[in-house]
Structures are given as C-alpha cells and as structure tokens.
Amino acid sequence: EAQVTQNPRYLITVTGKKLTVTCSQNMNHEYMSWYRQDPGLGLRQIYYSMNVEVTDKGDVPEGYKVSRKEKRNFPLILESPSPNQTSLYFCASRTTTPRVPGELFFGEGSRLTVL
Amino acid sequence: AQKITQTQPGMFVQEKEAVTLDCTYDTSDQSYGLFWYKQPSSGEMIFLIYQGSYDEQNATEGRYSLNFQKARKSANLVISASQLGDSAMYFCAMTPNFNKFYFGSGTKLNVKP
Numbered sequence: 001e002a003q004v005t006q007n008p009r010y011l012i013t014v015t016g017k018k019l020t021v022t023c024s025q026n027m028n029h030e031y032m033s034w035y036r037q038d039p040g041l042g043l044r045q046i047y048y049s050m051n052v053e054v055t056d057k058g059d060v061p062e063g064y065k066v067s068r069k070e071k072r073n074f075p076l077i078l079e080s081p082s083p084n085q086t087s088l089y090f091c092a093s094r095t096t097t098p099r100v101p102g103e104l105f106f107g108e109g110s111r112l113t114v115l
Numbered sequence: 116a117q118k119i120t121q122t123q124p125g126m127f128v129q130e131k132e133a134v135t136l137d138c139t140y141d142t143s144d145q146s147y148g149l150f151w152y153k154q155p156s157s158g159e160m161i162f163l164i165y166q167g168s169y170d171e172q173n174a175t176e177g178r179y180s181l182n183f184q185k186a187r188k189s190a191n192l193v194i195s196a197s198q199l200g201d202s203a204m205y206f207c208a209m210t211p212n213f214n215k216f217y218f219g220s221g222t223k224l225n226v227k228p
C-alpha cells in the first residue's frame with residue numbers, strides 16, 4: 001500500500017529535549033516536505049526537499065532542522081524544542097504525474113506537545 | 116508574497132444541498148497550481164481536486180468542482196449534493212512552483228441531516 005508513515009504519532013516532551021519525528025514514504029517520490037498545523041493558521045510549510053541531499057526552507061523553518069540522506073526518509077529534528085512548537089505536524093511527499101503535478105500525499109500527522 | 120484567504124471559518128449546509136467554500140489567493144506568478152484538501156475529524160489530509168492556472172476548464176472530480184476565476188484570483192470549491200460524510204475541515208492551497216505550498220486557514224463544514 002502506498003503510504004507516508006510518521007513516527008511518533010503522539011509525543012509529549014519538555015523544553016530543550018532534542019527530538020526527531022521520522023517520515024518515510026514507499027512511493028519513490030523525489031519530493032518530500034514538512035508542515036505544521038495550528039488552529040486559525042492552517043498548514044504552514046517548514047522545509048521541503050526536492051531530492052537526496054537537497055533541502056530548502058519553507059515559511060516557518062526557525063527552530064527546525066531536516067536531513068535527506070535517503071530518498072524514502074525525511075526526518076524533522078527539533079534540537080531544542082520550545083512550547084511554541086506545540087503543534088500538529090504533517091509530512092508529505094509529492095507525485096509528479098502530469099494530470100495532477102503537485103498532489104501531496106500526507107502522513108497521518110504527529111501531535112507534539114512541548115511543556 | 117503568496118497568501119491564501121478562506122473567509123468562512125465555519126459553515127452549515129443541509130444534507131443533499133450544494134455548498135460553496137470560498138478561497139482567494141494572491142500571487143504575482145503567472146503559473147501556479149490550486150488544490151483543495153479535506154481533513155476529517157480523524158485528522159488525515161485527503162486530496163480533493165486540482166486546477167492549473169493555465170487550465171481553461173474548471174476542474175471536476177465527482178461531486179467536487181472548482182470554480183476558477185483567474186482575474187478575480189478565486190478558486191472556490193463547490194460540493195454538490197452534500198453528504199453527512201462531507202463534514203470536515205477544508206483547506207485551499209496554492210503552489211507557484213510545486214515546491215513551496217501555501218495553505219489557507221481552513222473552513223469547517225458541518226452537514227446537517
């Protein structure tokens with residue numbers, strides 16, 4: 001089954017404790033991206049990656065890091081989480097079919113709470 | 116700067132009626148893509164429909180159609196014959212290059228039986 005898998009799905013942590021949210025896709029997509037969803041703000045893009053070792057900032061990259069060492073994986077790293085990073089996080093990969101060139105396939109989301 | 120505006124935080128519609136969810140966008144790019152996604156209460160994001168800026172026909176996918184008015188920079192979603200399962204949050208999104216994506220704040224639709 002084609003899917004994007006995120007882990008963990010739920011996490012409660014404390015300020016300053018480094019954490020990583022993993023994302024893996026099995027569709028051989030070159031493009032992957034991370035978003036955070038906050039009430040009243042919709043989804044905002046954090047980082048995206050066009051291919052292995054190619055990453056770029058989205059609209060809200062501060063406080064986050066990413067890496068893309070393998071095509072299927074795109075982890076999101078919070079080096080020193082703060083309470084304002086409490087949010088619902090989505091990873092997505094993108095198809096390149098001509099009919100819908102930018103359709104995003106989303107993971108199920110990771111709800112992160114930073115105390 | 117790219118900006119997506121959804122002015123209806125919440126809407127109600129009677130089952131079996133049609134409903135229009137508004138979306139306007141602001142971009143200086145000539146080429147871009149427009150999307151609508153559905154987010155049920157379970158939280159997953161489901162792709163509904165896509166419109167390219169150079170597509171002359173409005174996109175349709177089953178009960179979903181996208182009313183694209185390029186000069187007005189609007190991309191409203193029309194859901195015909197609403198069903199109870201349509202109750203969800205709906206997000207409009209735009210991408211100028213299929214790498215950066217911009218989402219609106221969403222519209223919560225409630226379908227009444």
